[in-house]
Amino acid sequence: MTSNRIYPNQTIGIIGGGQLGKMLAQSALRMGYRVAILDPSEDAPAKSSCHEFICADFSDKDALLKLAEMSDVLTYEFENIDAELLTTLVDTYYVPQGAKTVLTLQNRDDEKRTISDSGARIVPYNNIKTKTDLLEFIGREDYPVIVKTATGGYDGKGQYLVEQESDMDDIPFGETELIVEKYLELYGEVSLTVSRNVDGQTVFFPLQENLHKNQILYRTIVPSRIKLFDEAKEQVAMILEKLHFVGSFTVEFFVDKNMTLYVNEIAPRPHNSAHYSIEGCNISQFDAHILAICNHPLPKVHLLEDSIMLNLLGKDLDRLENTLFDHSDWHVHLYGKTDRKPERKMGHVTILTEDIENTLDVLESTFFKKK
Ligand code: ADP
Ligand code: MG
Structure with missing residues (x-):
């Protein structure tokens, strides 16, 4: 079947021009596609990796429609697109990922309910409105718990670890939708x-x-030293029955002390934890995403060599920037962000190795070294 197949020289429109958009665009360009990108920042990392760049806010309807008009297929690296706008785009243009899955995953309450309904395992949670709701949950589940804003959170933003009642003071009750979940003592x-x-x-x-x-x-670290691949695939298979996915997506799991897997959350887009696949696998998550949304066959994925990926935050770059290329075995990726902040993801390094433990030891004296 050749339904909805997108061919080289056709245009892939990407909503979001951060590092994920950039690496998606680089895959698409290599395959001979044209790339159009929309991002609110004039110096978005992906700006130099596309044919057309639209600088506009993600809520700018006219700009999104302009991107859609010039594209044969639309995808996104930014998953918090306004529901109404996304629905409009899906109704009129070709968005193989659709709107429903991303809209469900935009809200942690909807996300957790859907995952739980699929039969996959999640940690005990509840949506809460007031401190009384939170205390009631703690009465059932005990401390510690973690409160998270239902929408808009990433990299731990909008999260409040609660180990005692005084930790509740900063929680924005009444200002935004919240969920609470049991805070697990993680094995990994x-x-x-x-x-x-x-x-x-x-x-x-x-x-x-x-x-x-x-x-x-x-x-x-890949392959994971926590050997739960088959269990993870079983959990994902249940989720796939409930949610429609196209493209590359990632399911994050917690592993507790009993080696039980819990689905944490799902990213309906390429994910930081699979960046190693650019060098580490026969196909990267970005190549696979482009092939998938263009509806080409996907190869069976295999690891070429064991891999370690380390993120380069602003504070790491401050420390390492002049020595990054001293290590000939480091595959260095810098995203080209102009504004450096201590906790901002500026790049990553992937190292392929025959001996993970030994390489971790070596890294301890280079990458991990604290001043
Ligand atoms: P984000 O959307 O910011 O990635 P996550 O819910 O994945 O939010 O939380 C980020 C990280 O915080 C997790 O990967 C984990 O390390 C820690 N964390 C979050 N929730 C829990 C929890 N319930 N128990 C233990 N650790 C947690
Ligand atoms: Mg996460």
């Missing part, structure tokens, strides 16, 4: 990246082991 975290084309062909990347610091992804 893993994620599973999946790509699915328009015809429904589905391929799995290897299980990724993630370490977060200050709720921001710090390091990914």
